[in-house]
Amino acid sequence: MANPWAGEVALTLDGARHDLKLTLGALAELEAELATGTLIDLVERFESGAFSSRDVLSLIVAGLRGGGWKGTARDLLAAEIEGGPLKAARIAAQLLAAAFMAPDEG
Template sequence: MANPLRGEVALVLDGERRVCKLTLGALAELEDHLQADSLAVLVDRFESGSLRARDVLLLISAGLRGGGWSGDLSDLLQAEIEGGPLEAARVAARMLALAFRPPQ
């Protein structure tokens, strides 16, 4: 079960419920893949509305690995995300919101 207090979001991938979490390592990987100069640039890219399907997949892939998944982007490209593109975008947005929320 995903725990939002720990920044976790659930995603059903190929019929299996998985945990996604943007750890510092996952964020560094994401910066590299998206060629973002900083975390602020990365967040701005997602908040600006200029999101591409590849951006969502990279974010989901990084979050899955942050949650302990051992796959990679090529595995994700072949996988079925329950709820389709809309659910993938929702999970990506939720991960970002949780990763950058102020401490409680």
């Protein structure tokens, strides 16, 4: 079960539940992967609603990897995320928020 106090968010991928977390290593990997800007730019894109599907995918992959998953973005291309793209975007936003605020702030 995902622990919000630890910054975890749950996702069901191909019928299997995963706990995602943006660890420092996952954040560093995410920042290196971003096509443009920094993590602050990514936060601003989510806050303004101007994020891309690539932003969502990058966040999901980083969160999965922070939770111990060994896959890559390529592995997610054919994967089924429960709830589809809209749910994936919500989970990515929750994951990003969980990484940068204490649970009692949200």
